Amino acid sequence: MPCRLVLFDIDGTLITDRGAAREAYDTAIREVYGYSGDLHRYDFSGRTDPQITHMVLGAAGLSDDEIDACLPRLWEIYLANLARNATPERVQTLPGIADLVDELSGRSDVLLALLTGNIEPGARLKLAAADLNRYFSFGAFGSDSPRREDLPPIAVERASAFDRHRFSGRDVVIIGDTIYDIRCGNPYGATTIAIASGKTAADTLLAENPHHFFSSAADRGGLLAAILGHDESS
Ligand SMILES: [Mg+2]
Numbered sequence: 001m002p003c004r005l006v007l008f009d010i011d012g013t014l015i016t017d018r019g020a021a022r023e024a025y026d027t028a029i030r031e032v033y034g035y036s037g038d039l040h041r042y043d044f045s046g047r048t049d050p051q052i053t054h055m056v057l058g059a060a061g062l063s064d065d066e067i068d069a070c071l072p073r074l075w076e077i078y079l080a081n082l083a084r085n086a087t088p089e090r091v092q093t094l095p096g097i098a099d100l101v102d103e104l105s106g107r108s109d110v111l112l113a114l115l116t117g118n119i120e121p122g123a124r125l126k127l128a129a130a131d132l133n134r135y136f137s138f139g140a141f142g143s144d145s146p147r148r149e150d151l152p153p154i155a156v157e158r159a160s161a162f163d164r165h166r167f168s169g170r171d172v173v174i175i176g177d178t179i180y181d182i183r184c185g186n187p188y189g190a191t192t193i194a195i196a197s198g199k200t201a202a203d204t205l206l207a208e209n210p211h212h213f214f215s216s217a218a219d220r221g222g223l224l225a226a227i228l229g230h231d232e233s234s
Helices: 018-032 048-061 065-069 071-085 097-105 121-130 150-163 178-186 203-206 220-228
Strands: 005-007 110-115 172-176 191-195 212-216
Touching: 005 220, 018 048, 018 121, 048 065, 048 071, 065 150, 071 121, 071 172, 097 110, 097 121, 097 220, 110 150, 110 203, 150 172, 150 178, 172 178, 178 191, 178 203, 191 220, 212 220
Parallel strands: 005 110, 005 172, 172 191, 191 212
Antiparallel strands: none
16 A cells, blocks of 8 residues: 655656757747747746746736637647657656656555646656656646646545545655745645756755755655655654
8 A cells, every 4th residue: 555645746857858848838829829029038947837828928918818718729739849849869857767766666655646737748748758657647737727736636636546545744745846846735734855956946945945855866765765754753
């Protein structure tokens, strides 16, 4: 029986796509909405795909209704572009991740899943390029809610459907590279693990008081202890 539900973020945590998704999105948002601004002034880290779209297009003067009306078309074009861009040559698994997820997947006391702002088909395209989909049967995605803080209970619900165990509190472990990964776990009392393998500086992550902090996933022993709660007195 698994005792920990381990929820991995994707971008900056499991992989870097080296700009593949941003390019796919940039082309799609211009084509679908006629957007002509500069996306480089935005930091997308930790935000959900729908949230990014509302942030960018809202600032350009579009109403929520105007944005929502064309979202299906945006995702269609984005995914077609991403399928071309997210190649195995371009998408890289971050240091330490391959060994870590491989070890976790072999443990009977751990259930692995995703918690990501990516819409699910986009998440699956990125992970396919890194050959990581086989480790993650389910997850909670940006296509489930634009609010990242809505995603942990969705992941917990899917986990209980998956193996009939209802995870709660510190047994839900959220691993990510941004302040939003940490913040989304706090209301639920989840264990939060920050890894500074993305674009967010270590100091910025530490200021959010995650339960555990790592500069990369290369410290497999330390991460395993943090994930399994072996270093906690409570
Ligand atoms: Mg991330």
